[in-house]
Amino acid sequence: MTTTPASTQNAIQLDHVSRYYTLGTTSIRAVDDVSLSIGSGEFVALLGSSGSGKSTLLNLMAGLDRPTSGAIHADGKNLADLSSLELARYRRNTIGMVFQSFNLLPRMTLAENVELPLRLAEVDHDERDARVADALQRVKLDKRTQHRPSELSGGEQQRTAIARALVNRPKILFADEPTGNLDSVTGETILNLLLEIKSSLGMTIIMVTHERPLAEKYATRLAVMGDGKLLSESANDGPQSGVGQ
């Protein structure tokens, strides 16, 4: 089941990972014995219908949740063994996250939202401005730094969220339905942007989506989930000609 391109080093590796929830007397297997290796620099799309367990798997890989059993190796550590503080450090320094509903803090300006991870990472004030400006320039929002999220379109908000996710220069970018709240044109713009950032910064992208055509158009590998299990996994041709230009 597990196939990894031999040439690439693993960015993240899952060994028999399960996540069960108990609801009253019923045990729900949100993620059931999933093993998967994702190479560094890959763009993996986790596909599946609603309730298939793809978001739960993403949360486990992002260190937001802990597996009931199994091991998740990332950045040379098994996330299942990390303390709460070490997991926070992993989220802060190794990964970036983009959500379906953007999750920007409404009372902060774009620049302040993007600066937030730098505050948490205790980056020096002098360095922050330059990094925020660079991140916002990459998502082409450098003219709107002082606007608040409510003054932006959905696409612009998601671009701000991407800037916030990459400002700490993460190795892995997790995107949970990043186009879910956007129209198809804007959605494609966002994915093009992710692709562009991936190639320029060389990061790994793991995206959860239920839109197969988009996944096939942009991802280098597709992993399909159903009922908490990894149903199939296959290499994809990846970005077609013209995508990401």
Place this chain on the structure above:
Amino acid sequence: MKLRDLTELAVRNLREAKFRNSLTTLGVAVGVASLVAMLSLGVGLQQLATSRLTKSGLFDTVFVTPKFNMRGGPQAQSGSPQNGEPRLLDEEARQELTKLPNVIEVFPQIRFPTEVRFDEKPYPTVVAGMPQSSQQSGSFDGMVGAFFSSESADEAILQIEFAKELSKDTNSLVGKTLSIRYAERQSLADGSGGFSIIPKEKQLKIIGIVETEPASGFGGFGNGRLLIPLGVAESLRATQVNDLRDAVRGGPAKPTYSSLTVRAKSTSNVDAIEDVIKKMGFGAFSLLDASKSLKIFFGVFDLILGLFASLALAVATLGIVNTLVMAILERRREIGVLKALGASDGDVKTLFFFEAGVMGFLGGIGGVIFGWLIGRGLNLATNIYLKGRDLPSIEISSVPVWLVFIAIAFSVVISLVAGLYPASRASKLNPVEALRYE
């Protein structure tokens, strides 16, 4: 997170729910204000009481008497100390007492009956010698005329009741002259310790009239109605009660003092001086114990006032808990985002803790200002009341600097304690659930 970032985020969060946070902070301010007002009242009253008592000279003096051996032991002797054995309270002893460390002055209690002649009429009364230091006792504040120009000036100050006997228009007495008749003691040449009494007369210029009965030092001068400088009183060698006692006992010919008042530099020296004097062979006592009791009384008084005021602060504390718990509900998703971006449980906890601390700090400052204003109001109201009764103004409320700092620190600490539960609750939020929260 760095302190600066924490502070910025905390203040920003507080500004977000301005109205609610202002009300909470106001609640803290009211609690602190009641605490400050109550304690400032306690402090003010204590200062008022102690300053009056200290000025009166009751607490910085040791009253020294001769120690008589009642059980047939060795007789009191003059000369160097014999490990607490009885000694005569004579001039030599007085000089020794004067040289003790931390002693400002030593003076005898001189009071003797006299007949005042004024306007050709006799007025029997009691004369008392006043040391120059008694001017600071507060008894002469607001007197008519002036205090004695020197220790040896032939001047007199009249107690108002006595002055009224001399003239209806008491103020007109100042500048006039009166004479006193007294009995001078002259020791007999045979060295038997006996003495003869010679009637004498002395002219004194009236320089002032005092309303209160001055009491300088324990044993005081309360009964004196005609006050003269102590130096003059001593030079008169007027016969006093203890002269008769000395003569009957058949003691040495030289005069002794019935008592001496030793004034210490400060009340803190009184204990040590009292001990030394006892070891020298004299009876000594002070009112320091009474002063200690006074301090205990005010300590308990402050504690009770503080406890009542703390109730208001306790209510304010519940306000902080409520506000922060509400904030957690409202900012659940934000907490989730912060955690997803890498905030640790400790970061989230510290952030909420800081918000509680900032509310406590601002509430503390506001409370001190309110409390100070309440104190001012109390002073104003009291003084209006006193003025209406022709009494001098006083400060019943006082906010010393230490109270300002303690009140603010107390407010911050209480607020941090109030923030413990909400902060801990916020830090334990599951980020996945928090992010799902709408």
